[in-house]
Amino acid sequence: MNSKGQSLVDFEPAEPASTRRSLLGAVGLAGLVGTAAAAVSSAPAAAAPDRPTDADSDLLAAALGLELAAVELYKAANETLPDDFADIAEIMAEQHEAYADSIAGVIGVSSAGAANADVVAQLSGDFATSDPQAFGAVARTLENIAVATHTELLGTYDSVDAIELTASILAVESRHATVLTSLAGFAANLDEMLGNTADALSLTGGAS
């Protein structure tokens, strides 16, 4: 059966996997270097607390900032994309908002006004596009980074709540990434559709 995605004829991938690391450098997110994500948790889950520890809460707050940044970016795209694609941006915004609300609920904070300002500042120009394919390219990059970040954070969490919530988020964000990769014109590229070579953001904890 043939791919039902967009034609790849004469399409030069605007953002192949190998450039995602450079994107991270370009957007200045590498400045958010932290040590918490490197400190791998070895707490047995059976003895793990249900509620987030203080360390978990700090990292969840950083994840919250990333999710809220995604909400802002998708809302911006929703304003500029043609109708059918604006609907996709709207759904993505709603889902990321649900993740933000859930994270905020788990750590007991308000999610209002806590978006990661660096992520928003560096990607908002690319998200505010009327070109669906360009939107797909930048949005899939964001989703892949989000999946990589949540996955790395998951290895550092001690609490069951943090682990379960994060696992349920990254499973669907992976689907986002696949759908957006197809929209970006890579439907026939199985490395891009099925894989994720994005680097995780290094988060120090706390949303900026």
Place this chain on the structure above:
Amino acid sequence: MTNPSDTPRTPASLNDLDARVGRRQALKIGGLSVSLAAIVAACGDIQGDTVPGRVGNAPTIPALPEYDVNDAVLLRTASSLENTAVFVYEAAQELGVLEGDLATLVERLIANHTATSERMAALTVAAGGTAWTSTNPWIMDRAIEPILQAILAPQILTDDNGDVEQTERTQEEIGLDVVNLAITLENMASSTHQTLTSLLTQSEQRLAVAQASAEEARHSATLVLEVFGIARRVSPLLVGGEIVNANGIIPRYAIESTFGSVAQEELLAGATDENGNRASFLLATPAANSFIYEELDEG
């Protein structure tokens, strides 16, 4: 003369009944009551059997052994699911229902599941267990094999005259069912790994299953987009719509929920019956009955 016995008898009233309980009867009733009270009092401290009642001479049910569910068991179970997915894809290849880009995709999915199975096997050994290298017998026996049988079975219809008509399914029909099975299986595998993230005790193990969950979610979404196209990007349920079965088949979407679901999934497969219905199967993430316990041998 009138014989007294011929006098018509009228029903006795309650007052009449009281009147007819004579002293002798009162003594009898009183004695019986005292005797029963004595028996009840004597039996008051006897405890009833707490086990469920049994009828007949059936043998006593032996106590079932309790097996540990530890990291090794969970990782062996994860391997078994990966191997089950490989089995299904290889079965589809043998059926010859995969063509073109879909065939290429399935080759890649087999490679990915094989690699994940090997990763889970390595983690199993690191956790002190024995790697599991074959399919999950419980899921194979109770889900995969019946589903494949239903998919391959001919359509059997009875007409108005009672005549039975048997029609072999086309390759396209079989292929569509196999794809829906694959999507459902990928969803279940992703859900299983998602569940394992909070059950495994070591960070390395949790990271491995989280990555597997994410990858298998991509598998599912890619299969949907490859076979059904961009119209199946997002479930209508997420935008206030509803899902309507098409031709007795549950339509699948690349994005079906906001959070990763760990609920069981229904698969409708096989030929339709007289009413246009297909066989229904429920696939769920592994539980106590489908774990690959350390006591279970592959031999």
